[in-house]
Amino acid sequence: MTRDVIMNGLKVEKICVLLLLLSVFVFVPNKKIIAQSFQQQQIVDLELDVSDNLANSQYIGFVNLLSDNEGTGPVLFSGFMQNLTPQKVTDLFLEINISAGKIGRIANIKSHPNYPFSLDPMQSVYVTNNTRTDNHIPGIEEDLEFDGGLTPEGDNFIENLNGSTTLPADIYTIEIIIFQNTNAHGRVNLASAQAEIGGGVAFSEAVDFFLRTPGDVIGSNVEITNPYPQFSWEGEPGVEYRLIVVKNNGNDSPESLLQSALSSAPISEGGSLLQYENLDVYVTGETFQYPSSGAQPLEMGQTYYWQLSTTLQSINSVEERTSEIWSFKLSEPETADAPIILTEETEKALQNLVGNGVLENLISAGYAVESFEIDGVTYSGNQASIILAELLRKIESGDIVLSGDN
Numbered sequence: 032m033t034r035d036v037i038m039n040g041l042k043v044e045k046i047c048v049l050l051l052l053l054s055v056f057v058f059v060p061n062k063k064i065i066a067q068s069f070q071q072q073q074i075v076d077l078e079l080d081v082s083d084n085l086a087n088s089q090y091i092g093f094v095n096l097l098s099d100n101e102g103t104g105p106v107l108f109s110g111f112m113q114n115l116t117p118q119k120v121t122d123l124f125l126e127i128n129i130s131a132g133k134i135g136r137i138a139n140i141k142s143h144p145n146y147p148f149s150l151d152p153m154q155s156v157y158v159t160n161n162t163r164t165d166n167h168i169p170g171i172e173e174d175l176e177f178d179g180g181l182t183p184e185g186d187n188f189i190e191n192l193n194g195s196t197t198l199p200a201d202i203y204t205i206e207i208i209i210f211q212n213t214n215a216h217g218r219v220n221l222a223s224a225q226a227e228i229g230g231g232v233a234f235s236e237a238v239d240f241f242l243r244t245p246g247d248v249i250g251s252n253v254e255i256t257n258p259y260p261q262f263s264w265e266g267e268p269g270v271e272y273r274l275i276v277v278k279n280n281g282n283d284s285p286e287s288l289l290q291s292a293l294s295s296a297p298i299s300e301g302g303s304l305l306q307y308e309n310l311d312v313y314v315t316g317e318t319f320q321y322p323s324s325g326a327q328p329l330e331m332g333q334t335y336y337w338q339l340s341t342t343l344q345s346i347n348s349v350e351e352r353t354s355e356i357w358s359f360k361l362s363e364p365e366t367a368d369a370p371i372i373l374t375e376e377t378e379k380a381l382q383n384l385v386g387n388g389v390l391e392n393l394i395s396a397g398y399a400v401e402s403f404e405i406d407g408v409t410y411s412g413n414q415a416s417i418i419l420a421e422l423l424r425k426i427e428s429g430d431i432v433l434s435g436d437n
Contacts, residue, residue, distance in 0.1 A: 073221075075115065076115055077224045079111075130203065134184050134188055136184060261418065263317060264354070273341065289336060335358065371399075
């Protein structure tokens with residue numbers, strides 16, 4: 032969806048399309064509806080509600096928010112206004128403000144001053160994103176037109192989307208106000224409804240997680256020696272991933288093996304591992320240590336493929352996202368006296384772990400770093416270098432905090 036289309040959507044002259052615009056900014060599970068009266072005796076009631084399908088979506092694409100031409104698409108949101116008095120209320124106007132928590136107000140739209148509307152005694156009006164008629168709300172006699180659109184902050188917001196068709200994570204506030212313009216008091220606000228939605232996980236259209244260890248892309252011929260490797264990746268916080276590891280059987284492609292495993296239920300859901308499937312688990316986080324139980328052990332000399340996947344709930348469907356496929360070969364451990372190669376990265380990691388100056392003193396005294404142990408697993412050689420690089424990344428990102436003099 033282009034910037035011009037979005038801006039035109041903000042300036043439409045149909046209230047239902049305008050309310051549809053409001054739903055563009057509703058995309059995460061936590062919702063809060065607030066209604067307020069500005070007078071001691073309330074004249075008009077106003078409500079704004081969001082459907083569960085929209086509220087529970089993990090990402091929203093602009094195209095998902097458009098109703099079909101027949102007006103029979105899913106109800107994503109609804110608006111309700113009611114005259115609470117036995118008299119007709121005239122000279123009514125609407126104002127809509129949309130704000131993003133990190134930016135401020137990004138849109139302001141008001142009824143055109145020459146197009147007021149009225150509500151009959153005790154009249155109720157209910158509108159959804161599917162009730163479309165030109166310049167008209169079903170149940171209201173008068174036509175409606177609107178002024179306004181994007182604020183300068185809103186212009187920057189649209190520009191910063193850089194062509195993306197999904198919304199960035201933020202807390203968005205939608206405020207609707209019903210007011211009158213009076214000769215005696217000028218503008219008088221009668222009621223408002225406010226929906227505050229945000230704080231959940233939002234995804235872009237690109238793959239949002241990237242593999243780190245063990246192994247590399249297919250064909251890289253990476254070998255490891257630890258039969259209980261640590262799997263790690265970069266991803267979104269709080270997301271649940273499905274991690275699958277399969278063994279090369281010499282006949283099927285890596286894609287076929289992983290897809291078959293993905294199509295079968297994991298052990299946690301009552302399934303069982305396939306003959307060539309070594310691991311199938313759900314993981315929340317960005318690391319997972321290969322277990323000694325609940326998985327088929329990795330075999331020396333065998334090549335393995337692994338992949339991550341996750342599912343995202345959109346408005347109308349569940350979409351599956353997958354990572355690249357990586358491979359590694361489990362080889363015999365290197366001899367115990369084979370030292371760890373001290374690259375700039377591994378040396379920096381060891382300096383963080385053992386303390387400033389300690390590593391230099393040990394090396395000067397003739398010592399070599401041959402191996403180290405974590406949680407009962409000994410690492411040496413190339414595998415130790417990989418683990419040290421991962422430890423360094425976590426230290427620098429703050430995931431591991433060292434105490435003492437280090």
